[in-house]
Amino acid sequence: MMGETYFCEHCGAEADLTLEGFERVEDVIEREGKLTCKACGREMTLGGKTREVYTCQHCRAEADMTLEGFENVVDVIERERHLSCPSCGQPIDWTEQEEVKALRVAMEAERSASQAYARAAKATKDPRGRDMFEQLSEFERNHFEKLREQLKSLQDKGQWTVYRGTSLKKPRALEAPKLPKGEDTLGDMEALKIAIREEKKAKGYYRSMAELTKDPRGKEMYKKLAEEEALHEKLLNDQYYSLHNTGLWSWGD
Numbered sequence: 001m002m003g004e005t006y007f008c009e010h011c012g013a014e015a016d017l018t019l020e021g022f023e024r025v026e027d028v029i030e031r032e033g034k035l036t037c038k039a040c041g042r043e044m045t046l047g048g049k050t051r052e053v054y055t056c057q058h059c060r061a062e063a064d065m066t067l068e069g070f071e072n073v074v075d076v077i078e079r080e081r082h083l084s085c086p087s088c089g090q091p092i093d094w095t096e097q098e099e100v101k102a103l104r105v106a107m108e109a110e111r112s113a114s115q116a117y118a119r120a121a122k123a124t125k126d127p128r129g130r131d132m133f134e135q136l137s138e139f140e141r142n143h144f145e146k147l148r149e150q151l152k153s154l155q156d157k158g159q160w161t162v163y164r165g166t167s168l169k170k171p172r173a174l175e176a177p178k179l180p181k182g183e184d185t186l187g188d189m190e191a192l193k194i195a196i197r198e199e200k201k202a203k204g205y206y207r208s209m210a211e212l213t214k215d216p217r218g219k220e221m222y223k224k225l226a227e228e229e230a231l232h233e234k235l236l237n238d239q240y241y242s243l244h245n246t247g248l249w250s251w252g253d
Helices: 027-031 070-080 096-123 127-157 186-213 214-247
Strands: 004-006 049-051 054-055 062-066
Touching: 096 127, 096 186, 127 186, 127 214, 186 214
Parallel strands: none
Antiparallel strands: 004 049, 054 062
8 A cells, every 4th residue: 555664574674565556565466476575585474564654853753643544634734733743742844755645645545536436437327427437537547647756756856846737528428328217326326425525535635735735836736636626526516416306417418
């Protein structure tokens, strides 16, 4: 999982385990057969996993802010409005290290969102709903790729790149299938409810990151990402109400 580090349980060296694109830990294991520590040469298990956390630059104590997902980060920011060390009480600066961690959290969430939309597209029989979910899946995958480029630039050059935004394609003109009233509507509505909730989380996260990030390009990127997720939220809400009131998708009308 993005944002996690694995260590050799024999010698303590950091594992040479890199997740590329939409790859999972299981994909790396399947590809390589087994994990071998390059420091001591012994076979590794995945028991040495640790989570990345914020640490105080004054006393090195662990900050009261662990990056596990959108909600946890937003909860901390909304509750405290600043980051401070619970051990020594001094403010914790938002540094490039935190920027990298925040980008990794966003990448993991965008990857998960893209996969979730792809699954929803396969489960939706209505061609209009399927087209919308497929487009959203592609959109979130594009977000993932842009964030990965941003992360690479930050790590390699120490600078942000300009994010120019992403747009949905024009809906295709598709006819609704002639299904008995109510068939598959409940499943589609449940998928939409989950998607709306996740888009709301993403919007809140990106708005919070826009406040914390000091670099102007970083701020602008997060603001645009928040705006795009807000548009997705509205689109999904419109589809939900259309299904609820008419039993039909309005995408493409």
